Amino acid sequence: MTATYNRRELMVVAAAREIHDDEVVFVGMRLPLLGFGLAKATHAPNAVGLFENGVIRDQPAETFIYTMGDPPNIAGAVACLGLLDVMSLLQQGRVDVGFIGGAEIDPLGNLNTTRTSGSGWMIRLPGSGGAGDIASLAGRTVLIMEHEPRRFRERVDYVTSPGHFPGRRRGGPATLITTLGVFDLSGGRVRAASLHPGVTARQVREATGFPIDIDDGVAATKPPSAEELAYIRHADPQGFWTGDAVKAG
Amino acid sequence: MHDGDAIALGLALESGIPFAAVHEIIRQQRRDLTLIGPISDMAFDQMIAAGTVAKVIAAWVGNVAGGSGYGFRRAYEQGQPRRIVMEDHSNFTVGLALKAAAMGLPYLPTFTGLGGDIVRSHPRIRPIDDPFGGPPLLAVGALRPDVAIIHVQRADPQGNAHLWGNLGLTVEAAYAARRTIVICEEVVPDAVIRSDPNRTVIPGFLVTAVVEEPGGALPSSVQGYWRRDFEPFLSYHRISRTPEGFASWLREWVLDLPDRQAYLRHMGAPTSERLRVTDRRLAAATNFAP
Numbered sequence: 001m002t003a004t005y006n007r008r009e010l011m012v013v014a015a016a017r018e019i020h021d022d023e024v025v026f027v028g029m030r031l032p033l034l035g036f037g038l039a040k041a042t043h044a045p046n047a048v049g050l051f052e053n054g055v056i057r058d059q060p061a062e063t064f065i066y067t068m069g070d071p072p073n074i075a076g077a078v079a080c081l082g083l084l085d086v087m088s089l090l091q092q093g094r095v096d097v098g099f100i101g102g103a104e105i106d107p108l109g110n111l112n113t114t115r116t117s118g119s120g121w122m123i124r125l126p127g128s129g130g131a132g133d134i135a136s137l138a139g140r141t142v143l144i145m146e147h148e149p150r151r152f153r154e155r156v157d158y159v160t161s162p163g164h165f166p167g168r169r170r171g172g173p174a175t176l177i178t179t180l181g182v183f184d185l186s187g188g189r190v191r192a193a194s195l196h197p198g199v200t201a202r203q204v205r206e207a208t209g210f211p212i213d214i215d216d217g218v219a220a221t222k223p224p225s226a227e228e229l230a231y232i233r234h235a236d237p238q239g240f241w242t243g244d245a246v247k248a249g
Numbered sequence: 250m251h252d253g254d255a256i257a258l259g260l261a262l263e264s265g266i267p268f269a270a271v272h273e274i275i276r277q278q279r280r281d282l283t284l285i286g287p288i289s290d291m292a293f294d295q296m297i298a299a300g301t302v303a304k305v306i307a308a309w310v311g312n313v314a315g316g317s318g319y320g321f322r323r324a325y326e327q328g329q330p331r332r333i334v335m336e337d338h339s340n341f342t343v344g345l346a347l348k349a350a351a352m353g354l355p356y357l358p359t360f361t362g363l364g365g366d367i368v369r370s371h372p373r374i375r376p377i378d379d380p381f382g383g384p385p386l387l388a389v390g391a392l393r394p395d396v397a398i399i400h401v402q403r404a405d406p407q408g409n410a411h412l413w414g415n416l417g418l419t420v421e422a423a424y425a426a427r428r429t430i431v432i433c434e435e436v437v438p439d440a441v442i443r444s445d446p447n448r449t450v451i452p453g454f455l456v457t458a459v460v461e462e463p464g465g466a467l468p469s470s471v472q473g474y475w476r477r478d479f480e481p482f483l484s485y486h487r488i489s490r491t492p493e494g495f496a497s498w499l500r501e502w503v504l505d506l507p508d509r510q511a512y513l514r515h516m517g518a519p520t521s522e523r524l525r526v527t528d529r530r531l532a533a534a535t536n537f538a539p
Contacts, residue, residue: 029313052287052340053262053415066479067313069263071470074414075530082416083262083287084348087341091361114337114366124325124335126311126318128367129288132339136361162364169360169384 005224007179008242009232010196011144012038013224014177015099018142022046023096024089026134029068030241031144032099034232036060041231050095052130054081064236087130090137093170098138100131104156105145107210109163109173109185111135112156119150128160135161140174143185147178152209164188180204182221189213194221250274250396255283255306257347257394257426259292261417263313264472265400266292267432269465269509275299276503285347285394287340287418290469291485294318297333298495299503306336306392308343314479315486320495329492337367344418346373346392351424356388363387397426399451400466402473404431405439408456411448414472420450428457434474436461445535464513467524476524 008031015035019025021044027036036049037060049057051068056079061072074080089095102111103125104118113125135141141161145151163185164172173185181195181204191213195204201214224232236242250256256274259266271292274282283304284293291312296302298320311318323329338346341361349357358377362368363385373390399419404410410431412419423429431451436459442449468478488494506512513521 053264053417055415066477067263069261069415069470070477071264071414071472071526074472080414080416082420083340083418084344084421087344087361091341091359110365122326124322126316126321127307127309127337128339129309130340132365132367133341133361136363136365159364159366162362165364167384168364 005229009224011177012232013228014182018175019044019047024048024094026050026095026098026138028099034235037235038231050086054083054086087133096139098134099142100134100161101144104151104153106153106156107190110156110159111161112158114158114160116157131161139171143173143176145178147180147207149207149209154210192218194219196221250279252280254395255285256396257285257422258398259286259289260419260422261415262288263290264415264470265466266290266469267398267400269462270398272503287343294320297321297324300330302333304334308338308340312486314482319489342389345389347418347421347425349391350393351421356390358386358388360386394426397422397429399423400432403435403437404433404459405437405442407453408459409442409449409453410451412450423451429455430458431456432460432462432465434463462509465509474526478524
């Protein structure tokens, strides 16, 4: 018997599986925030989460939060430090894994959230926030993206969050979780690790604006368990982050 | 506040954004301002769309709830209502720029951003050699705001300020700025501040002015005082999609209201009751007995 679930929920589960027990995690917003809570509730009870506003938590917030700055994310935190304190820990190499999203990605895992002319005219995007720092300094990064051809480009217009490049001091993109599958980026190219149930290799190739490695026998992403789904629906009761209408990044 | 000033605000990221001050700056039609901050949420977007801003030095400009800041996009993409200059940063580099000024240094070194485009031909970030022979570094030049506007829970009349919850870059900006304005939920006797000196994030001698303005950060949250009101962020995101929509928002929520008290009345008593924190979750008492 398989419970029904949507792709957002599957992406949260895939994000949670990227967190190992005892790791220090630079948590992003949206799906990774739920992924951190899910990992804590299941296989990674000792993981610790850092937020760029300076908050350090070893338990998810008690109630739903829209932003990392919401009062329930402060109550019960283990520490509220400054932004430079958590960025210093990141630069020092104390963070095992960080989550980031982007509007555009290229085969080296470079992410663009600054500006793009992909649609034929220039569009200004909000900018880096902490993403460029996480991409530069975390032990490894997990990227979360909508899988659409206009977002998967041979070259991004602007590298906001650097991917693999010669001379990188540490880390770099390890895994890419999209609306269509989970991809391994650790080798400096995009290789399918699993495709979400029902997704074909052809669909992925058509949605990717550059060549992508997909083995014939590529696995299907393991669906969420009943326990995992129960956690997600408890943490996001209205489907604010995991409803079908929301974006991933 | 003067025309042309460089103003740091929104330093705690999504909480304690001094919207009352932002709206008053718009009402006073200040011009050619430079805005400085990490992740600015919709406060920067409102000031840009209202035409008060010439330059932005920030890591992220938009609407945390909705994504794009349409006022910022119109100014950057089309020069409407005026052209703005953008100095892009990451959260870490804008923090280091403020920290360098706070420490009285010309720059601080880092290796964040190497390999990316933010640090390429950047006016404030230059490649440097490590004098101790390590791999190449970047120098982030000091950034000294003319004014930092900080929203805190409580301060005494001298400006000694207690802040708890999100700090972000609040302390660095207050130390770096030429003038610091502290806006508080409550002005308290100095004995309250002295009872817990570790919670004083800004010593009063750095503070130019103290303003008691309860609810001055709404719709953003203030720990222990106000919850975040999510809806105004989403409705602003929708309505500011067009210049006409922004103009109607501006009239309703800024220009037609004389001050923050009027804003709170316009918001309505049921909303303010819903947002006001009445629960108590007090920190354990801390013994400072000598």
